Every structure is written in structure tokens, then in C-alpha cells.
Amino acid sequence: MQQIVNFIIRNKTFLLFLLLFSISILFTVQSHSYHKSKFINSANFLTGGVYNSINNISEYFSLKSQNEILAKENNRLKSILYNHKTKRDSSYIDSISFNTSYKFTTANIIKNSYNTVNNVLLVNKGSKNNIKQDFGVITDKGILGIIDQTSKNYATVLSVLNSESNISAQLKNSNQFGTLKWNGKNPKYTQLIDIPKNAILKKGDTIITSGRSSIFPKGVLIGTINDFNLDQSENSYIINIELFNDMTNIEHVYIIENVNLPEIKKLLNE
């Protein structure tokens, strides 16, 4: 017993180092597994508050460009609205559109990140606004990520530029689907893997979400094919996709809630 105590006293520095180092490694491993970074995330009172107050100042610098982006989106939506031929027929009763299955919430990005391998963003809406884990996040141009951790006022978003996020995506002109997985190199491009070999691909083809994960509705834009080649097993393609979103300049986003998600989950678990 004496010797054990002596050993601990003699090596106390090394033992402390070992303890703290393994705690950090534990946190790191946790952050590398999907939806597990419970303790160390920026969606808390302190870090969220700091980022929010800084963003209150810095958002003025990009005000002009963000206004232009929003005006462009308005323009696009207006053109859809007024060019859409609605049937003003008395016999036509629209009973479907009341029963929407996707709810949208607007939010602002208060912390953007695109320089690491696992990028996490922070938005200024949280559980107070009924935001929960696994809600989708998009911008007007396309997909952005999935909600990870939430606090009362803030939520973290696993960006598409995160090697942990797997989003189901498909080709627009055929139904072959694969998984989006970023290789951590260039924030302008992401990779789509597991597209079967018999798919007909062309440079410039559009990639959309497949709606299989029931997080995103089907048809949210992702990007265009930049180049593609077969993977090591030569059975499926790895496609390099140029994202529609400029990930370095994002301010206004929409959080999507799939109202039917609990029902779908329940059905799948039975």
C-alpha cells in the first residue's frame, strides 16, 4: 500500500497528464461519432451569447450582399407565384395544401465554419422555438446541414462539410441514390458515394436530396456534377459535386421540420 501511494506521489505529474489527455481524447472520440458531442458544444448560454453579440455587430458588414441574396430569392419566388396557373374553379376544393407535412422556421447563422474537417455551425434558434435534433437546415440555394445539439436559444448544425454527416442524395434525372460524404479538402465541393456503376452521369447534372432519410423533403437542391470516377471496388462511382451554396457566405437559413417524422420512425421501428 505504501509503495502504491509512493508511486502515485512520484509520478503525479505524469498521471495527471495521462488523465487529462485521455479525457480530451474521450471528448474527441465522442465528437467524431454522430450526435454524441453532448458536453462540449457551442450551443450553450456562454458561447452562444458571445457569438450572438459579436454577430449583432458583424452582420452589418455583409448586410448589402445578404440583402441582394434575399431580393434575388424574393424575385424567384414571385415569378413562380405569378406564373403559376391556379385553377380558380368553384368545383376545385384544395383539401391537400392545409395538411402540410413540412414546417419551416427562419434562422440566422451566428457562427460559420468551413476550414476544419468537421464543420459545425451555430444558429440563433433553439428548443424555445421548437427546434429539435435531426431537423434539416437549408438556404434558398440548397442544402446546408442537420441540427445536432440544441439549447434553449441556440442550436448547432452539422454542416454538409462535416465528415460525420451522411445525407441521402440522388440524381435529378434518375432515381439512383447515394450518400453525401465530404473528404475534408475543398469547401466548394462535396462528394457523393455509392452511386451504382450503371448510372448514366454527365458533367453538369443536378444532384438533389432523395427524401429517403425523411429529414429533407425530396428535391432540395445540392449541386452539380463536377467530375466522377469509379471507386476502389469498381462497383460504384465517387462523384465530385460543386455545391450551389457558397458555404463561406451564409446568413439567412430555413430550418425544416418534418411533421410526420415521429409517425415514420414509429412505423420503421415496429
Added chain:
Amino acid sequence: MNNVISIHSVRFLVLVFFQVLIFNHINFYGYINPYPYILFIAFFPIRHNRILIITLSFLLGLSVDLFLDTGGIHAAACVFIAYVRPIILKFCFGTIYEHQNIKFDTVEFGSKLTYFTLLTVTHHFVLFSLEIFNISKIILVLQKTLFSSIFTILMCMIITIIFTRKNK
């Protein structure tokens, strides 16, 4: 003694805030960021015991991690350099370190540069290996380590030159 504690607490807070609010948004060439917050560990007084510096480094790294959503990679890298710091000090300053009376303001430029270089490269290598966490991407780890180290060392030298007190 009280003065020393307050200086280091202020330094801790200022470095963390500057790191997460300014230095992490430089994104030079897309992904190169300096991490000059390790100056806290570099300039920590040598005569204090090692238990204190390791614990403080852990807290420093963890607070940076908290802001950047990076799990525990900064904490791990900081604890690691805090632990190996005596070896690096011995290598860089030799006999002055043995007598335990280094004043960072007065040591010559060359050995200070070596000290920063070794500390930074060690820190960045641990940091990026844990961030990427994939042996097959070792080239990316080394590339990021190299470029970010150059930037960090430059930044550290500039900060030390600006904030050195000229008391002669």
C-alpha cells in the same frame, strides 16, 4: 503574487477571445489559421509546479474547444505541449533553464524562435492528427501542420515583439 495571478488570468481570457473571434476567421488560402493562444503555455512561469500548468492548459484548450465545436482536440494538444514543455525548454535554453532563471524578455532571439517552433509544431501535429483522425490522410495532416505552424510562429513572434516591455 497577486499581480502574477491577475496578469495570467487576463492573458488567458484575452487569448481565448482573440483566438475564437479573430484568429479562427482568418481562413487564409481557405483553411490556414494561426493558433497564437498557445502563447499562454509558452510564457507560463517556469518556477511554478507542473501540476498547475497542465491543469490550466487543459482548461485553456477546453474553452477553445467549447467555442469551436471541436470535441477535445485543442485540450489534448495543449495538455501534451504543457507536459513536454520542460524537455523543449531544456533543449532550447540549456544551462539557463537548469538554473531556473529564464526571463523571456531577455533571452536571445534565436533560442526563442527555436522554442516557439518546437512548441508550435508539436501542438499543431497533435491537433491536426486528432482533428482529421485518419491515418490514411497523413499527408493532409502534415500539410496543415506545416502551413498553420508557419502562420502561428509568425503571429507569436509579432505579438511578443509588440508586447515586450523595454525595461532597461
